[in-house]
Amino acid sequence: MTAPIPLEEAWTRLLAMITPLESEMVAVDDAVGRVLAEPLVARRTQPWADLSAMDGFACAGEGPWRITGESRAGQAFDGVVTSGEAVRISTGAAVPEGADRILVVEEALVEGHELAATEAPEPGRHIRRRGFDFASGDILMEAGQRVSPAGLALARASGNGTLTALRAPRVTLIECGDELVADPLECPDDRLPASNGAMLGAMASQAGAIVQRIGPVADRKSALREAFETARGNDLIVTMGGASVGDHDLVKPVLEELGAELTFWRVAIRPGKPLLVARWEGTLILGLPGNPVSSFVTGKLFMLPTIGVLSGEARPLPVPIPIPLRGSLPEGGPRREFRRARLVDGEACPIEQRDSSALRALAQADLLIDRPAHAGEAKAGTPVPCYWIANGANA
Ligand SMILES: Nc1nc2c(c(=O)[nH]1)N[C@H]1C(S)=C(S)[C@@H](COP(=O)(O)OP(=O)(O)OC[C@H]3O[C@@H](n4cnc5c(N)ncnc54)[C@H](O)[C@@H]3O)O[C@H]1N2
Numbered sequence: 001m002t003a004p005i006p007l008e009e010a011w012t013r014l015l016a017m018i019t020p021l022e023s024e025m026v027a028v029d030d031a032v033g034r035v036l037a038e039p040l041v042a043r044r045t046q047p048w049a050d051l052s053a054m055d056g057f058a059c060a061g062e063g064p065w066r067i068t069g070e071s072r073a074g075q076a077f078d079g080v081v082t083s084g085e086a087v088r089i090s091t092g093a094a095v096p097e098g099a100d101r102i103l104v105v106e107e108a109l110v111e112g113h114e115l116a117a118t119e120a121p122e123p124g125r126h127i128r129r130r131g132f133d134f135a136s137g138d139i140l141m142e143a144g145q146r147v148s149p150a151g152l153a154l155a156r157a158s159g160n161g162t163l164t165a166l167r168a169p170r171v172t173l174i175e176c177g178d179e180l181v182a183d184p185l186e187c188p189d190d191r192l193p194a195s196n197g198a199m200l201g202a203m204a205s206q207a208g209a210i211v212q213r214i215g216p217v218a219d220r221k222s223a224l225r226e227a228f229e230t231a232r233g234n235d236l237i238v239t240m241g242g243a244s245v246g247d248h249d250l251v252k253p254v255l256e257e258l259g260a261e262l263t264f265w266r267v268a269i270r271p272g273k274p275l276l277v278a279r280w281e282g283t284l285i286l287g288l289p290g291n292p293v294s295s296f297v298t299g300k301l302f303m304l305p306t307i308g309v310l311s312g313e314a315r316p317l318p319v320p321i322p323i324p325l326r327g328s329l330p331e332g333g334p335r336r337e338f339r340r341a342r343l344v345d346g347e348a349c350p351i352e353q354r355d356s357s358a359l360r361a362l363a364q365a366d367l368l369i370d371r372p373a374h375a376g377e378a379k380a381g382t383p384v385p386c387y388w389i390a391n392g393a394n395a
């Protein structure tokens with residue numbers, strides 16, 4: 001048996017075997033979660049004219065002024081404002097030609113058509129200049145960027161109805177184990193409701209994948225082989241469980257029988273050591289360990305980046321954020337460890353429970369603290385690298 005490889009080497013070898021998928025046109029309203037294949041270019045200028053940022057009066061020169069009309073959002077004043085004149089204006093309405101300052105309603109004294117100010121408005125104040133946000137032809141988002149809800153709004157505001165994105169990856173998740181039961185309401189005491197498929201399925205969907213789930217599959221080679229055949233042709237197959245060295249751990253032997261090419265097996269991380277990466281025809285295979293926390297951590301560290309590269313993400317690997325430690329951490333062990341932690345008052349507070357089957361502690365964790373192998377003791381207040389996992393009270 002070969003020794004587990006370091007995480008960085010595992011990432012390098014995994015990323016090297018993934019090719020991004022093809023691109024297609026997508027309606028912007030369906031584009032959230034998709035990754036741009038081409039930059040998003042503005043097709044209009046925003047704002048289209050100088051606009052008022054406040055409700056009040058667009059004034060020319062220092063007051064007092066005479067009110068000569070109104071400019072509303074969507075219905076601009078079509079005259080010119082000359083010195084000593086003003087028009088009523090609403091937020092988002094065009095500032096008429098000649099007006100050089102906005103007097104807000106709260107500081108206006110109106111008597112009939114006469115207008116004075118309790119506070120003299122500064123020239124230029126509360127005016128949003130034409131094109132200050134973006135101008136037609138500007139690149140607003142780069143290829144490789146995932147479209148967020150704000151990105152969708154930007155695409156619409158910039159006059160785009162479609163964009164070019166990579167196809168969403170098709171991912172099949174297979175969970176295996178004789179002890180697993182699909183229906184949590186119908187689970188005898190000596191069995192276990194399957195939970196990893198649902199958890200990893202939700203993570204994959206959130207990452208933009210089209211998810212199919214198979215299982216729970218019995219610990220029989222023929223059953224597992226059949227599951228792989230059903231998933232054949234997908235972009236990615238993720239198995240959970242059966243990845244270790246027990247007599248019933250069948251993922252590796254079945255993949256070998258199917259003629260899959262094993263890229264590596266076992267990574268020097270805790271939890272998650274028995275991770276397997278292979279390729280079967282054009283399909284990538286990730287074999288995640290079955291312990292639920294191990295499944296989650298390897299899902300975060302390997303499945304999501306794989307989906308990220310397939311989807312076209314420019315930066316698929318998780319980015320650590322340094323967060324000061326609450327309390328201290330003892331010296332690290334021989335395996336690089338991902339410790340669950342809560343975010344409390346801006347500090348990373350490690351959760352005592354480290355067992356890789358403990359789902360309650362996982363569901364309470366906001367963060368994974370990345371502890372290098374043989375790390376020295378970390379004292380209270382030391383910034384430690386953390387990955388945001390959004391499970392806990394701050395999700
Ligand atoms: N002799 C050794 N034994 C084990 C080693 C080792 O190096 N030598 N590694 C341990 C580590 S670390 C892990 S992690 C596990 C991984 O085992 P498998 O991937 O083969 O997973 P299983 O044995 O099938 O299951 C482990 C555990 O998780 C539960 N499980 C599995 N699938 C699901 C699911 N879909 N939903 C909920 N829970 C699931 C399963 O019931 C087991 O309790 O191996 C160690 N052993």
Ligand code: MOO
Binds near residue numbers: 270272291356357
């Ligand atoms: O490495 Mo296993 O994933 O700890 O329980």
